[in-house]
Amino acid sequence: MLDPVLLSSIGDLELVARVTVDGTISGLHRSPFHGYSAEFSQYRHYRPGDDLKYVDWKLFARTDRVYTKQYRETTNLMAQIAVDASASMSYAGAGAVSKLDYARLIAAALAHLIASQGDAAGLVVYDDAIRQYLPSRVGQPQLRALLVALARMQASGATAGGLALRRATDLLKRRGLLLVVSDLYDEDESVEQELRRAVTIGHEVAVFHVLTREEVEFPFGGEFEMQDLESGRTVLAGQASADAYREAFGAFLERWRTRCTRYGIDYTRVITDMPLDEALRGYLLRRIGAPGR
Amino acid sequence: MIGWQQPAALFGLVLAAIPLIIHLLRTRRADRIQFPSIRFIRPSTTAAVRLRSPSDWSLLAVRTAIVTVAVLALARPVLLTPGRMTSWNAVTSTAILVDTSDSMRRAGPSGRSSADAAEEAAAAEQLAAAHAVRIDSDGLSRDVARAVAWLRDVPPSRREIVIVSDAQRGAIDATALSAVPADIGIRFIEVGDDVRERTVDSFGRLGVAGVAARNQQVTLAEEATRVTLQVSGSSAVQGLRLVTSPGEASDGEKLLRAVATAGAPAPSSEQGLIFEFPASGQATLVSGAIAEPWMVRAALRLQQDEDFQRAARRGEVDRSAVDAIRAREDAWTVLARDRNGVPIVNAAASGREMVLAVRAPVSSFLAAATVRATLGARQGSVAMPEAEVLRIPRAALTVQSRPPGPVEQDAWRRAGGSDARWLWLTALALLLVEQWLRSRTIAVRDEREVRAAA
Numbered sequence: 001m002l003d004p005v006l007l008s009s010i011g012d013l014e015l016v017a018r019v020t021v022d023g024t025i026s027g028l029h030r031s032p033f034h035g036y037s038a039e040f041s042q043y044r045h046y047r048p049g050d051d052l053k054y055v056d057w058k059l060f061a062r063t064d065r066v067y068t069k070q071y072r073e074t075t076n077l078m079a080q081i082a083v084d085a086s087a088s089m090s091y092a093g094a095g096a097v098s099k100l101d102y103a104r105l106i107a108a109a110l111a112h113l114i115a116s117q118g119d120a121a122g123l124v125v126y127d128d129a130i131r132q133y134l135p136s137r138v139g140q141p142q143l144r145a146l147l148v149a150l151a152r153m154q155a156s157g158a159t160a161g162g163l164a165l166r167r168a169t170d171l172l173k174r175r176g177l178l179l180v181v182s183d184l185y186d187e188d189e190s191v192e193q194e195l196r197r198a199v200t201i202g203h204e205v206a207v208f209h210v211l212t213r214e215e216v217e218f219p220f221g222g223e224f225e226m227q228d229l230e231s232g233r234t235v236l237a238g239q240a241s242a243d244a245y246r247e248a249f250g251a252f253l254e255r256w257r258t259r260c261t262r263y264g265i266d267y268t269r270v271i272t273d274m275p276l277d278e279a280l281r282g283y284l285l286r287r288i289g290a291p292g293r
Numbered sequence: 294m295i296g297w298q299q300p301a302a303l304f305g306l307v308l309a310a311i312p313l314i315i316h317l318l319r320t321r322r323a324d325r326i327q328f329p330s331i332r333f334i335r336p337s338t339t340a341a342v343r344l345r346s347p348s349d350w351s352l353l354a355v356r357t358a359i360v361t362v363a364v365l366a367l368a369r370p371v372l373l374t375p376g377r378m379t380s381w382n383a384v385t386s387t388a389i390l391v392d393t394s395d396s397m398r399r400a401g402p403s404g405r406s407s408a409d410a411a412e413e414a415a416a417a418e419q420l421a422a423a424h425a426v427r428i429d430s431d432g433l434s435r436d437v438a439r440a441v442a443w444l445r446d447v448p449p450s451r452r453e454i455v456i457v458s459d460a461q462r463g464a465i466d467a468t469a470l471s472a473v474p475a476d477i478g479i480r481f482i483e484v485g486d487d488v489r490e491r492t493v494d495s496f497g498r499l500g501v502a503g504v505a506a507r508n509q510q511v512t513l514a515e516e517a518t519r520v521t522l523q524v525s526g527s528s529a530v531q532g533l534r535l536v537t538s539p540g541e542a543s544d545g546e547k548l549l550r551a552v553a554t555a556g557a558p559a560p561s562s563e564q565g566l567i568f569e570f571p572a573s574g575q576a577t578l579v580s581g582a583i584a585e586p587w588m589v590r591a592a593l594r595l596q597q598d599e600d601f602q603r604a605a606r607r608g609e610v611d612r613s614a615v616d617a618i619r620a621r622e623d624a625w626t627v628l629a630r631d632r633n634g635v636p637i638v639n640a641a642a643s644g645r646e647m648v649l650a651v652r653a654p655v656s657s658f659l660a661a662a663t664v665r666a667t668l669g670a671r672q673g674s675v676a677m678p679e680a681e682v683l684r685i686p687r688a689a690l691t692v693q694s695r696p697p698g699p700v701e702q703d704a705w706r707r708a709g710g711s712d713a714r715w716l717w718l719t720a721l722a723l724l725l726v727e728q729w730l731r732s733r734t735i736a737v738r739d740e741r742e743v744r745a746a747a
Contacts (some may be wrong), residue, residue: 088329099329120564185330215329223323228331236323240335 162190
């Protein structure tokens with residue numbers, strides 16, 4: 001079980017990503033990310049995690065050795081990870097890990113996983129504008145650059161992800177994978193529109209909805225003056241406000257889940273006190289089960 | 294009864310409301326929590342700031358008491374207990390008014406002056422009083438007010454004015470004494486011998502050849518006054534000498550005759566005057582600067598004599614003449630300057646005689662003016678009231694006398710210290726209690742939180 005508090009306290013994000021990936025994919029019998037084949041290229045020794053459908057069973061029968069077939073276009077998956085770094089993501093609640101820290105860990109693990117499969121990964125960090133942009137590329141230097149960008153990420157500004165997601169989608173030259181890590185507190189409907197557009201174009205889209213326990217359960221009793229982290233506005237909350245909040249927030253979560261289901265977007269809700277492998281495993285299992293593209 | 298030396302500080306009692314206001318305000322604002330998004334929070338209809346009752350009444354009471362006690366201490370209270378009033382009434386503050394008029398210096402039949410007796414009496418009074426001041430006065434009626442002013446500021450005590458005097462008639466009048474506040478006592482100490490008769494020279498006039506000398510004496514014998522006028526023929530002038538050149542001897546005689554005719558006061562053989570003119574060519578042996586009291590008095594009177602100074606300013610120093618002053622410049626005192634600001638009349642001492650160097654001709658107006666003014670300055674004016682032999686009747690003094698009254702109720706205003714120190718001590722003790730109450734409150738709260746967490 002990968003404790004997010006422990007992981008976020010480790011300074012080396014590459015190590016954290018590797019530990020997370022190793023802890024998450026152990027037991028998975030297929031690689032969650034892989035490009036589809038076009039032309040046979042060569043054989044190579046089977047490695048744990050390789051998709052069994054590429055094992056040359058006839059060769060195994062003849063030689064008693066396990067080889068997988070490789071094709072010329074085995075690394076043609078392009079992924080773009082979009083991370084929301086707005087001020088609301090700095091919220092940590094009662095825990096030690098903020099939503100941004102948790103998003104950083106998820107993004108680093110996903111990037112490491114994609115790069116280790118030989119696929120291309122890119123990054124978009126945004127709040128009310130694009131703050132960082134790394135186009136999708138393969139290789140270790142790309143992974144390191146991506147991890148450095150994630151490590152430098154700071155929470156600020158309002159949430160306006162529509163434009164950033166449109167750009168991330170447009171930069172995926174062919175059908176690729178768009179991974180969105182956000183608390184989805186955008187004021188308008190642009191994020192929803194851009195996600196739907198990405199699906200329509202033909203990309204695979206997955207949303208990691210990052211929240212804290214406090215946002216979901218609203219455990220505040222009595223009277224409090226609540227200040228919005230992004231706008232700075234305040235509102236006085238009483239006991240009646242708590243009940244109304246839970247109801248409204250439940251509807252908000254349900255609305256996003258319904259939308260994503262409707263558009264064929266993979267929707268994963270993660271709470272920052274959840275072990276990180278648990279947060280990732282559900283998504284990866286669903287992906288393995290999904291039909292290959 | 295309590296007296297407040299700084300009553301304005303009592304307005305600070307309104308500050309006692311501060312702890313109450315702080316108690317009320319500190320806990321009534323809702324805690325602020327930062328939250329990712331408030332869009333799902335329905336605003337509460339209750340007010341953000343609400344009056345709440347204080348959480349700890351005992352703490353509030355102690356804090357209010359601290360402020361109250363501190364303010365009372367700043368007002369410098371003086372507690373008027375019977376014991377304190379008794380102790381104040383047990384001591385006396387005395388203003389000793391000692392008569393130093395001329396009559397006090399006269400020796401009586403016993404050979405002892407009234408001033409000597411007054412010294413002894415004043416010293417004894419100073420020793421007897423808790424607080425005392427000695428005021429030497431040559432005008433008792435005038436200086437009674439000074440004594441009252443001093444007594445106005447003395448620490449709380451019975452107050453009196455003691456007048457040490459020969460009680461010569463006219464020394465003090467009843468009007469001055471009637472202005473003394475009723476609670477201030479008045480006591481007279483009569484000093485000096487009783488004198489039945491006294492004869493004084495009221496005036497003497499210079500006599501020279503051709504002008505008779507005149508002398509008037511006044512004899513005071515109880516209620517009677519006898520005046521005697523003696524006219525003597527021309528005789529040698531005693532106590533007055535002109536130093537001139539032989540050729541100017543006749544001018545010198547003319548000068549003296551003119552001065553005598555004008556009614557100049559007579560000289561004294563005991564207080565000799567030498568007038569030296571530069572043309573004489575002689576220099577009187579000067580022993581030093583003027584030092585005898587009568588010389589100094591005469592010099593001062595001359596410097597203040599407007600007629601004499603005006604005459605000097607009209608003259609001009611005769612620079613061609615032999616100047617005796619140059620011999621010992623440090624011994625000469627300038628009495629008058631000429632129109633150019635050059636010293637024209639100077640004075641010095643020659644033994645027991647006073648030398649006046651006049652840097653003008655014997656026949657000049659300035660020479661005559663100098664001789665006449667100097668004779669007048671030497672004699673001064675005879676203060677006849679000081680020669681009075683009658684005293685203020687004892688019955689009159691008894692009527693004016695009264696014992697000091699008891700210490701008045703508002704005497705605490707003059708108290709040097711106050712009872713504020715006890716209030717400061719109380720405030721300090723209350724501060725310790727407040728610390729203890731606060732630490733106890735925090736301990737209870739922590740324990741409650743630990744229990745809640747468990």
